[in-house]
Amino acid sequence: MREVAFIKQNKDKWLDFEKSIFGKELKNPDELASLYTHLVNDLSYAQTYYPKSKTILYLNNLAAKAFQKIYKTKRQDKNRFIYFFKTEIPQIMFEYRRYVLYAFLIFGVFVGIGALSSAYDDSYVRLVLGDNYVNTTLENIKDGDPVAIYKSGSNWGSFIGITLKNLRVCVANVVTGVFAGFGTGYIMMENGLMVGSFQYMFQKEDVLWESVRGIWIHGAMEIFAIVISGSAGFIIGASILFPKTYSRITSFKTGLKTGVKILMSLFPFFICAGFLEGYITRYSNTMPNWLSVGIILITLSIISYYYIIYPHIVNNKQQNNQLNAVI
Template sequence: MREALFIKKNKDRWTQIEQQPASDPDEMATEFIQLVDDLSYAKTFYPTSRTARYLNIAASRMYLGIYKNRKAEVNPLARFCKYDLPQTIRRHHKVLLLAFGIFTLFFIVGVCSARGDESFIRGMLGNAYVNMTEDNIAQGKPFGVYANENALYMWLWILKNNIFVSIQMLAGGVLVGLLPIFQLVFEALRLGAFEALFAQKGLAGDFVLTVFIHGTLEISALIISGAAGIILGKGFLFPGTLSRLEAFKRSAKDACKIILGLVPVFITAAFFEGFVTRYEFMPVWGKLLILVGSLTFIIGYFIIYPIRLERKGGFAHA
């Protein structure tokens, strides 16, 4: 193409970009890519021309305009929390929904199975635990189990146990995702039996307000851990257009990111269980504040924020 024709064909667009640059991030990115393409063409066919110099200046100016207000992400942890983890979570939202659906379904099954069947409750929770809980209820301290141990010891022991379970779920994903599904089913049935134990004593509301002080974060993290294991198995079973090995490596990377991102959630949940849940007679408003705050964080960070970040084009930073 002759240089004059090349200029005539693109001049109006160049003028538009120079005088009225787009404000939308996606449109701005498109304009920048087009400008760089034009610059590459001009350098190839008219390397010493004024057109090539003009496009080089325009592209440089646009590049500076895009990045001049962007703060450098010098903190890898901040970058991980703001971009990498939400991007990974958003990519697997359907799997998280599947894990949540499995857990919810079998929690309901657990509650229904335990109603009027004490043997189911004892089978899921163990005779010793049920007997201890019934003794505590008879003494007017239905949730006394949370106050029986040293708070610091409980915090560290529960944290270790929860992280171990999450890693177990992740590793179980190697078995084409079956083990994390089984663990989600088992934990949901146990929670259903646990709830039914208190409901039979007329303490269903107290159960929610007390146990879910820590349970909101703990159960949410458990479900997300199960999803991470399923993601690992899914990459092997359904590689798509990638090789099975490459798909498995990518899914393993995503699953590990998710588990790593859950560590602060596990720390906070264990802290609540060790130091806060033991105060079963704390004001209802205090319990609700922690419960609603925890639920808001889970929904906000793991559901709403990744969606909004994607819509704003924030994934371009990741």
């Protein structure tokens, strides 16, 4: 059977199933389970005869969402908090993994632009970071403590202030996604240019290593969280620009809900980054290299595992559960 005929033959059934799953009026569980079985069979057929078709992607996404809705256990319902972090967010991150890639690429490009601009224009660092910050940092470098600016204020005050600051940046990243993603792109540009010019300033003063072993104790998790929030903003923007088979308003509501969920999942990492900056970074110049580097690698590994590696593990487990449910 030609793919066009296959789609034409089953299109109404797929759309009916999609409305039943995501609409307000749900069919009874037995009927939904039966439709789900037919959907998985159609997916298997498409994978066999149309291996490079976009139909497979559509059916696979629909089957994954349907499985989550139909076969979610009572235990998951009772432990909603655990389910949110253990299953729901990883599923979202896997489904929208390309937006995470886009966010990292965009941020990385602007980091490079910030560093290159600083290398070719001495005034660029001051333009981005401000004269007061640059002058203070240069004085600290002369005094032999490049990251002394992170030692000002009390531990508790710094912890709360930095946590709230990071939260504001990430909320702005998500909220400005409603401007078709361009608002998020602008915030990512600002932060990328800032990081690039900031690190080049230390490189120029021959204290790059001292800055890395100090600032990135909290910066590894902080910057990663900002990029993840950027991907959430891009998801919202894409839901407006590319509604696919949904109405634009339905697509936007789904994208907004997804973006907010990703933002909520970042809260523990905001708190952790704020704690590290308020209580640990200020002691970076007195701790051994192995300890500061160890903290950086551990924090980076935890957040990258959760948002990049773990979603693939959850997806593979879910696919196995789908096959077992059908069998």
